[in-house]
Amino acid sequence: MSAYGNWQPVIGLEIHAQLSTQSKLFSGASTAYGAEPNTHTGLVDIALPGTLPVPNRAALDKAIRFGLAIDARIASHSVFARKNYFYPDLPKGYQISQYELPVVAEGKLAVRLDDGRTIEVAIERAHLEEDAGKSLHEEFHGATGIDLNRAGTPLLEIVSKPVLYSAAEAVAYMRTVHTLVRWLGVCDGNMQEGSFRCDANVSVRPVSSEKLGTRTEIKNVNSFRFVEKAIEYEIERQIRALENGERIVQETRLYDPARHQTRPMRGKEDANDYRYFPDPDLPPLAVTADDIAAVKATMPELPEARRKRYVDALGLPEIDAAQLCADRATADYFEAVLATLPGEAKLAAETLNTQGALHPDAKLAANWTLGEVSAALNEAALSIEQSRVSAPALAQLLARLREGVISGKIAKDVFAAMWGGEGDADAVIEKRGLKQISDSGALAAAINAVLAEYPTQLADFRGGNEKLLQFFVGQVMKRTRGQANPQQLNALLREKLK
């Protein structure tokens, strides 16, 4: 039994990741987003007769980079093919893509699901192709406007095998690919700008059947939430149809988020007959072992490896490790904090490898990176590279916290002041006089004053109402403007109240 009764959904995703190059796949026109229409086009992009495509080396290197990260086979010999169809935003009448021999084949990716399971998703292929232009149907009466700025932009189409068995699995896989392409620096992952989009092939079959059911393709969904909802809808639609004795028609469908439904696309009935053939303008693409080695030499530690290291070597909880590794810049920030934490923490870090000890400050640094820093970034709509508190500055603050110079509560105030531009942690602590009171004489005086002020509560406490301890702690904190060392205060207070 599955979550869908006697039916099992089977899903494969085709993800289009726009490769983050400066120029297009086959021309020297800019790929920058948001320019005035048609200002980023060259002779090749508008398909003037007699022009020839010359491929962009950086696009190939980024494809290889992705291939290495998913442990795929990088083809030593691959071929660009023409995919023929007529549409006004495709001026050549064909899209240059790869068909029989893609540059990347047979990869795999470990995907962690929300329920804690990890699945391995087989990736059939990833191939290079050019994007089409944009059609604007709204603005002109009886006419369609064409903007070719996007035409020729390099895409990596990443095709999974049909090995995803729920909408949740499909979305978790899509998120993992999204993290990976950004991590590798091959795609900016900006979904609003269409840099990362997805088509989903969905079918259902009886649980007992090995044979795949007839599939439908949901086109161009550009948010994680809509992908999940579109697939959910489509699974339920197909099950309903099959249970009513209907047949599923193989077709392309569009998801309408406003109505939460998919509907067939009109006018594309011949769309799957593309008459592919090798592009005579482009000789075969050769990739040598040296080419692959050169890319390999620049590969970063991958997110899955880093997540594992955070758990195994730093002793972080799984959830913290996964959150830090959702984004390379966040993980780098966290590590920079750890690396600059001075004194004994650094010593401990150095002994990590030899003694297998867990890092004493890793949890503290993780908490602050995922807590205060993240919250402040969200509020200011900044990315972590733009953080107003740098990693070394945070490390200094955490060092003061750990040394007991300030309490956790005061540390948050100091952080806010640092964020507001009042200087580094030491400067804020000094200027605002926030040093924690650890002098037992000063603390004792504050405690005596509070006990003298509240004789009734004192009598109650001594009469057995132990809950009042917190009341006294609060009063002393108030009197010391939060600067009392909490552990010391607790100990002294218990002493006095005996």
Place this chain on the structure above:
Amino acid sequence: MSIDAATVRHIARLARLAVGENELAPIAGELSRVLDLADQLGAAQIDGVEPLAHPHEQTLAWRPDAVTEPDRADAFLALAPDARGGLYLVPKVLE
């Protein structure tokens, strides 16, 4: 190899060519003869020969990733039968 009228109609539609019903049969005959000619290649012995994607023994030349194209939108748009607001205009396309 023989091509029938239905195949000609399908290919004509894919290529957006207007081919009249009375032209289908003659074109099917002509295309069949073209393919029969090419089919003679089938007699060649090709065991152990790699499929050929390109007639020249060369591999791709690459260019570095740099923006080299200036903005020539005005000149390009002037070539089009109709353009407005920086966009090429074509007859309405239904989505």
